[in-house]
Amino acid sequence: MSVDLSGEITAIATAVLAVFAIVTAIYAVRAFRKQSKEVSDQARMLEVQSEQLDEQRKLTNLQTPVLELQAAELRESLDERKREAEQRERNAEQSRRAQASQVFMWEEHHAHDPRIGSTLRELKGAHPTAYAHVKNTSAQPVYEAEFRWHRGSERHGDPNPEPLGIIMPGVEISKVRDFPPGTNMAASGAVLSFRDAAGMTWIRRPDGGLVEQ
Secondary structure, eight states: OOHHHHHHHHHHHHHHHHHHHHHHHHHHHHHHHHHHHHHHHHHHHHHHHHHHHHHHHHHHHHHHHHHHHHHHHHHHHHHHHHHHHHHHHHHHHHHHHTTGGGEEEEEEEESSOTTSOHHHHHHHOOOOEEEEEEEEOSSSOEEEEEEEEEETTEEOSSSSSEEEEEEOTTOEEEEEEEOOTTOOGGGEEEEEEEEOTTSOEEEEOTTSOEEEO
């Protein structure tokens, strides 16, 4: 091979390499530009998102006092409704108890029956005695009134319950019952059961307790 031909081949190879390098550089530049654009787009997107978050924070800061005020108003409204409901319940309870609370019952306990003399007591023996009284001070009758006698937690005597019937306004009724010697009279006696004009049944205890049944 002549020196001239070898030089031409070298020159051609150099030219091809140069063209290849130029093409590679062009594609590299394009890829770099594309990547730069993507990075720039992402940066812009992040910037937009950051601006949106900042606006959202500002909006939240503006809304927070309003929401707190609304929450406070809602709590006050709920508390007011609760108080009104409780008041209505108390009024309804007072209305239900209006007549029953005017029916009173009380007791007297004696070591022996004060209705009989000493001679008969000696013959009969001393027995503790309970007098149960009821008075209707309301303006309406009460119905199905009865004394329920008990000795401790057990029923005591006959009849039991002891019917009192209808108790008219202003009427007082008393009943008496003997108990065995040694009875703990603090835990014995009677309770009153009756039905008011509204049809509700109540239990009245001698200590003033009133329970709707």
